[in-house]
Amino acid sequence: MTTQADRAIGALRTGYDQLATLVGRLRPDDLVRPSGAAEWTVAQVLSHLGSGAEINLAVVEGAIAGTGNPGAEFNQATWARWDAMTPADQATSFLAANEKLLQLFEGLDEQQVADLRIDFGFFPQPLDVGAAAAMRLTEFALHSWDVRVAFDADATVAPEATELLADAVGSLLGFAGKADQLDGDVTLAVETTEPARTFGLAITDTVAVTETSATADGVLVVPTEYFVRLVTGRHGAKYTPASVELTSAKVTLDDLRRVFPGY
Structure with missing residues (x-):
C-alpha cells in the first residue's frame, strides 16, 4: 500500500x-x-x-x-x-x-x-x-x-506533486487568501482538471474551500495545477493557461489575483 x-x-x-x-x-x-x-x-x-x-x-x-x-x-x-x-x-x-x-x-x-x-x-x-x-x-x-x-x-507545477498539493489547498487559504480585497461576499463553483475535482470556493470574511453551492456566483474551470498556483500567487496573465475560464457577473480573474497575492 x-x-x-x-x-x-x-x-x-x-x-x-x-x-x-x-x-x-x-x-x-x-x-x-x-x-x-x-x-x-x-x-x-x-x-x-x-x-x-x-x-x-x-x-x-x-x-x-x-x-x-x-x-x-x-x-x-x-x-x-x-x-x-x-x-x-x-x-x-x-x-x-x-x-x-x-x-x-x-x-x-x-x-x-x-x-x-x-x-x-x-x-x-x-x-x-x-x-x-x-x-x-x-x-x-x-x-x-x-x-x-x-x-x-x-x-506548470509538476504532475506528480499537483494532486498532493491540491489536497493541502484548503489548509493554505486561511493565510494565503485576502478576503478583504473584494467588496462583498462571493462563492464560486470550481471545476478542476488533471485530476478532475469539483468543490466550492467561498470568499466571505475569510477564504475557504466548501461544498459546491447551487447558488454560486460563478463557475471557475481550471487545470488543477493552475488552481494551486492561483491560490499561492503564481497567477500572472502571462502564466495563465488559455483553458482557464471564469464565468461570473460578480468577480473577475484579476479580482481573484488580488485575493491571492502570494507569499
Whole structure:
C-alpha cells in the first residue's frame, strides 16, 4: 500500500531530479535573472530551497536522535550563511543539500515512517513523516516552478506533486487568501482538471474551500495545477493557461489575483 509518505517522498525525488538537470545547465547570467518569485533571482530561489533543505535535515535528524529541534538560532545562522554565498555557490550548494535531505527521507525504514514524530517548532504538535515530507513538497514544488518559469513561461507545477498539493489547498487559504480585497461576499463553483475535482470556493470574511453551492456566483474551470498556483500567487496573465475560464457577473480573474497575492 502506497502511503502519503511514499507519495510525497517519491514526488520530491522526481521533482528534484528534473530541477537538478536544469540547474546543472545554467550559466552565470541565468542564475541572476528574475525568477517567478517576486524580488528573487533564480539563485535566490535555489538558496531558499537549499537552506530549507539544510534546516529540514537538521530537524529530522534531531527527531531521529531524540535531540529535538535545533532551534531558531540555527535557522538564522543557516539563512545568513546561504545569503552570503555567491549565486554559483547557492546553486551548487542547493544540489548537495537537497540530495542529502532526500537520501535521509528515502533511507527511513517502515518503523521510522510509522512512528517518527518531527518537531518543526511552529506547529501545535510534531508531524509524522508523511506530513513532514508533504510540507517540504509544497515548498519545493512551488519554488521549483519559480525557477523553471524563468526559462519557460508555460511551465506548470509538476504532475506528480499537483494532486498532493491540491489536497493541502484548503489548509493554505486561511493565510494565503485576502478576503478583504473584494467588496462583498462571493462563492464560486470550481471545476478542476488533471485530476478532475469539483468543490466550492467561498470568499466571505475569510477564504475557504466548501461544498459546491447551487447558488454560486460563478463557475471557475481550471487545470488543477493552475488552481494551486492561483491560490499561492503564481497567477500572472502571462502564466495563465488559455483553458482557464471564469464565468461570473460578480468577480473577475484579476479580482481573484488580488485575493491571492502570494507569499
